[in-house]
Amino acid sequence: MNTFDEYIAILKNATGAKTIKELAKILDINYRTLTTWQTRGEIPAKKKIEIFTKLGIRMDKMIGAVAIGSQNIAINGDNNALNHQNDITNTPKFKEFLELFTKYGNDATLDYFIKKLKALKEILEN
Known part of the structure; x- marks a missing residue:
């Protein structure tokens, strides 16, 4: 399974975001929520599916x-x-x-x- 940092790299690449703060804004996710996920080391599975589907990123990239x-x-x-x-x-x-x-x-x-x-x-x- 990918690590949080790998997911963030995939999402930054897909959105063109340079920072996590910029990524949060693009994804319309509260920055604190994103940093909480970072602290926990994972994005909740349902949210991951929602984000990756919205961006058109294949499921195999998620898992x-x-x-x-x-x-x-x-x-x-x-x-x-x-x-x-x-x-x-x-x-x-x-x-x-x-x-x-x-x-x-x-x-x-x-x-x-x-x-x-x-x-x-x-x-x-x-």
Whole structure:
């Protein structure tokens, strides 16, 4: 998942804002609200969706993942993807993932994927 600073960079780029204060004005968000989010280190999910949708920014920029079709998920990253299908355990991609994870993975690797999937779940269910 992106950090607050990454979201702000995306939003500044999309709006042409140079500062957070300028960004708050462009987005019609109280500057104190934006600095509160900064202190907390996150933008509330519903507000994130509202802002990014208003600016026409793709969902994958918000969460680092892309939802593709019914019951399919692809996670963007460093040229890696994991697709969820009805029986994912028999797919070549999953087998490759499992083999690589067994050999090189650890809890941090799992935490990364769990965090991405939870972020996707939060956005899609709220």
